[in-house]
Amino acid sequence: MGSNKQEVEVSYDVSNEFFRLWLDERMNYTCAVFESEHQSLEAAQLNKLSILSDFAKVTANKSVLDIGCGWGACLEYLATSRSVKRAVGVTLSSSQAEEVNRRKLPGVECVESDFMKWETTEKFDALVSICMLDHLCSPEEARKGKAIDIYRAYFKKCHEVTNPGAWFGLQTILRNKIPRIKKDLEDIYFCTHVIFPGGLNPRLEDIVQAVNPYWEIITVKQRRHDYERTTAEWLRRMRLHEARIRQEWGDHVFDDYDRYLSTCVRAFDQFYSSLAQYELRRLDA
Amino acid sequence: MTDKHDLLPMFKTVAARVDKRSFDDVTRASVITDLGVDSLSMMQIVGEMETELSIQIPDEDLVEIVTVGDLCSRVERRLV
Numbered sequence: 001m002g003s004n005k006q007e008v009e010v011s012y013d014v015s016n017e018f019f020r021l022w023l024d025e026r027m028n029y030t031c032a033v034f035e036s037e038h039q040s041l042e043a044a045q046l047n048k049l050s051i052l053s054d055f056a057k058v059t060a061n062k063s064v065l066d067i068g069c070g071w072g073a074c075l076e077y078l079a080t081s082r083s084v085k086r087a088v089g090v091t092l093s094s095s096q097a098e099e100v101n102r103r104k105l106p107g108v109e110c111v112e113s114d115f116m117k118w119e120t121t122e123k124f125d126a127l128v129s130i131c132m133l134d135h136l137c138s139p140e141e142a143r144k145g146k147a148i149d150i151y152r153a154y155f156k157k158c159h160e161v162t163n164p165g166a167w168f169g170l171q172t173i174l175r176n177k178i179p180r181i182k183k184d185l186e187d188i189y190f191c192t193h194v195i196f197p198g199g200l201n202p203r204l205e206d207i208v209q210a211v212n213p214y215w216e217i218i219t220v221k222q223r224r225h226d227y228e229r230t231t232a233e234w235l236r237r238m239r240l241h242e243a244r245i246r247q248e249w250g251d252h253v254f255d256d257y258d259r260y261l262s263t264c265v266r267a268f269d270q271f272y273s274s275l276a277q278y279e280l281r282r283l284d285a
Numbered sequence: 286m287t288d289k290h291d292l293l294p295m296f297k298t299v300a301a302r303v304d305k306r307s308f309d310d311v312t313r314a315s316v317i318t319d320l321g322v323d324s325l326s327m328m329q330i331v332g333e334m335e336t337e338l339s340i341q342i343p344d345e346d347l348v349e350i351v352t353v354g355d356l357c358s359r360v361e362r363r364l365v
Contacts, residue, residue, distance in 0.1 A: 178344045180332020182325045 004092075004198060016071070016095055018249055022238035026073035027099075030131040030171060031227040031275045041233045044226070048277075049077040052128050052169030055219065055279035058082050062125035065090070065161060067115050068132025072100035072108070078128075079105045088124070090115045092135075116157060127158055127168040133207075134173050135199040139192060142200050151202060151210035159214040159282060168215060168280035173227070175201040176271050187263040188272065195260045204276060211280060219279035227275040228268035235261035292334070292357040299333045300326075313354030320353075334360055 016027075023029055024042045032044035033051055052074070058064055060083040066074050069089025078087040089110040091097050100110035111118065115132070137150045158168060179185045192200065204220075211217060238245070238257060245254040267273040293313055300308040303326050311320065317327060327350075335341060340363040350356050 178328060178347070180328050180335065182329050185325045185328055 014253060015249060016099055018245065018253070019071075021241045021245070022234050024073075026076060027071040028073040029070055031173075031223055032230045033223060033226050033277075034229055041230065044230070045073065046077065046081075048130075048171075049074050050081075051221075051277060052130065052171060053078065053082055055167065055169030055277065056126040056128050057167040058084060058126050058128075058169075060084055063088070063122075064126045064128060065124040067127065067129035067158070068135070069096070069100065069110060070130070071096050072103065072105070072110065074128055074130060075100060075108045075110070076103070076105055079108050088122070090118055116154065120161060122161070123163045124161055125163055125166055127162060127166065127170075129158075129168070130171045131173055133170070134201050135196075137200050137202065138198050139200045147200075147202065147206050148210050151206055152212075152214075155211050155214045162282055164282065164284045166282040168278075168282070170278040170280055172207060172276055172278075173201045174204050174274040174276055176203070176274050179270070179272050184263075184266065184270070184272065187259065188267060191260050191263050194256060201273060204274075207276070207278070214283055215280040216283055217278055218281055219277075221277040222274060223277060224268050224271065224274040227273075228265055231261050231264035231268065235265060292360050293353065295334060295337070296330070296353055296357055299330050299337070303329050303333065311353055313352065313357060315353045316351055317353060317356070331356070338364065340364065 019027060019029065024032075024045045026042075026045060028045040028048070031048065032041055033048040034044040035047055039047075056064065058078065062084055063086040064078050064084050066078070066087065066089040069075055069091050072089060075087045075089045078084045085107055087105075087108050089100055089108070090113055091100075091110065092112070092114055094112060097110045097112035100108070116136075133151065133154060136154055137147045141147065141150060162168075179188065208217065235258070238254075238261065242254055245257075264273070268275075293311070297308040297311055300311070300320075300322065304322060308320070322330070328347075331342060331347060338360065340360070342359055342363060346359045350359065
């Protein structure tokens with residue numbers, strides 16, 4: 001179902017050092033939210049974390065679960081800027097889990113697991129999940145009409161690991177208009193199958209349908225141009241290190257990521273793709 | 286303006302331009318995959334027809350297209 005461990009490691013385990021060259025200092029590998037024309041990527045990433053934490057109604061006395069925690073940028077933000085008593089992250093990627101646990105952040109624990117198979121008796125007061133849902137449904141499953149059921153199972157699991165009254169700050173990439181240009185289709189196919197195998201971005205209407213009967217959508221914010229700007233900045237930074245990347249990780253890594261990031265910039269510009277942030281409230285009987 | 290009741294001639298012209306070969310023998314009953322048109326070329330044909338006719342076909346209308354007639358019907362529906 002969706003991206004398995006091997007496929008996730010294709011996407012995230014090239015090398016932590018490789019990603020460190022072009023992501024922000026906290027290694028957020030998701031859309032930032034820019035408040036102004038001149039705001040830095042670093043500040044915009046913190047802004048994104050602040051928005052999602054506010055959506056999740058995070059306060060210091062709450063326990064927070066970060067589903068698909070990446071290299072721990074949000075966990076670090078929760079522990080240091082929001083002083084939460086406990087923040088748990090779940091990731092399928094070994095190198096991401098090692099990176100998070102190596103930092104020994106106060107109150108933070110990172111679990112290497114498939115969230116959908118993760119067994120825990122712990123209940124959380126708040127959830128954050130940033131662009132993890134994009135890994136849940138494969139293109140083949142979507143073609144068979146299984147997308148809504150897969151996303152609904154995810155929202156059910158999110159309900160099961162929370163306490164009554166919980167809130168959820170969710171961020172997902174979206175797919176929108178199918179390109180009518182052959183090269184754009186080929187480039188998006190490349191990204192889906194080579195850079196992020198096993199996953200497919202949902203449509204907004206999939207999310208709206210699938211949250212029921214577990215969560216109520218309170219707010220949706222569309223951030224398409226923020227992701228266009230984020231990916232353009234990643235591309236600019238990566239190209240600054242072209243020689244080193246070609247030498248240490250090979251021509252194919254630089255060429256693949258150059259094509260992938262260039263495709264992202266165009267996809268967000270052309271509305272083939274978009275991004276949304278959601279403030280969700282748990283529905284209790 | 287193209288005859289709004291029959292988009293087949295336009296399909297033949299656009300498909301020939303996109304795939305660089307003749308589609309003169311095509312009928313509305315022709316199955317698109319049997320014509321050797323792959324999904325990438327198909328979307329380009331759709332895009333060029335949209336541009337020429339100044340219309341936008343929703344993606345969900347394109348999902349179950351099998352024949353040339355299916356495609357023409359969906360375009361013709363937007364012209365009514």
